[in-house]
Amino acid sequence: MSHDAGNPAAQPLLFDTMSTMRAMRRLKPDPVPDELLEKLVQAAVWGPSGGNMQRYEYVVVTDPGVMARLAPLWKRCVDAYLATTGKHAPEGMDEAAYGRMVAAIEYQRDHFARTPALIIPCYRMPEQTPDEEGLKASAAALGETATRQLARIQERFGALAEGSCVYPGVQNLLLAARGLGLAANITVWHLMLEAEWKQALGIPEEMHTFAAIPVGWPLGRFGPVRRRPVSEVLHRNGW
Template sequence: MTQATTGTETPQIADDTALFATMATMRAMRRLRPEPVPDELLERLIQAAVWGPSGGNMQRYEYVVVTDPAVMAELAPLWTRCVDAYLATTGKHAPEGMDEAAYGRMVAAIEYQRDHFAETPALVIPCYQFPPSRVDGEGLRASVAALGPTAAAALASTQERFAALAEGSCVYPGVQNLLLAARGLGLAANITIWHLMLEDEWKAALGIPDDMRTFAAIPIGWPLGRFGPVRRRPVAEVLHRNRW
């Protein structure tokens, strides 16, 4: 474990073996066994999510956890519609830079999950919404002064995107914690946002308030396949030091 230093001591690097092994084998796992996941494990996943950072420490997140087979069966047709809409836009062949065989395996896994969604043991829906703005006229003027009029005008034109990213930044770190925790516990999971194509219908089916935003639909269960290793671009291809 890294120890605090006085400025003259050499920092000690933490033992990262287990953590990095977990991340290196955390594939999107879409083929799930139908056996239920114990409630205590699901609560541990939500605890991991809650430990994620929250903008302004507001902690405005909520998590809907579905385990009732009857509810899952009700959601299955919505899932099918969303998946079919997604697959209709992805094309018949792999995108540039992706192996055709790997692309075919991914599509097959998505179709398998679609066809067996009603058997999904657990589904987590992370939700979030900022409270009403507390910025008054004085605060707004100070903000414009800090940014400058040109940058402030540009921000105003992209406020919807800024707000969506701000809320997402309060949700997705927790979601990543949940996915890592699932992998650490031997559970399969994958993050999707396809439900947003029919978000109002999903919210109605789950009783989620109209003014609450949903940010993902995460199926969870015991894996049918094997974990990892993941295949990603080499660090040397994506790393830009100091400048692009």
């Protein structure tokens, strides 16, 4: 069997999709067909979830009236985000590129009511209380020091465990959108007002929301993305 990984022509088309998948915030107001939105959710559902429990739910908003009611919430969240990040690039980031990003964020904020579709992935881990014997066995496997350390980061551990059941599906959704020629970007700013978002959309209080993903036909062009080279981020066999 030949291996042509070094030959660009032999790379799977998925690599082209990933390398040109920009965060597209400028959207046309044209509606996105329901069947395409269902394809995006199907792609998300194909993603893995912890224990294969599949406890995800996806809220898809396409009603212009609902979008108009969400627009003020979006504006408050974006304004709060921009107030903390500022108008100037953080150290090490190109000022012009940062300015373009902020301009795109502001454009999306100002035109949010005309967003064709918004997808909100939700997840809720089941309540699980290990029995005393299970806790003892876990502590024995980890050791006393690690068990104490785990107790200190339990909230973070739980949040990451839940997120790991959602975000692989979200990435599938973003890749599917790019493959279908749709623009999309992941945001988490809605979490600043999560209770109000859930109330506006009738999402049960016990559900956790993990993103708000605007979707539509792009006004701009895709890729290529600008990222740090692999040589700067790769650590082999240790840091």
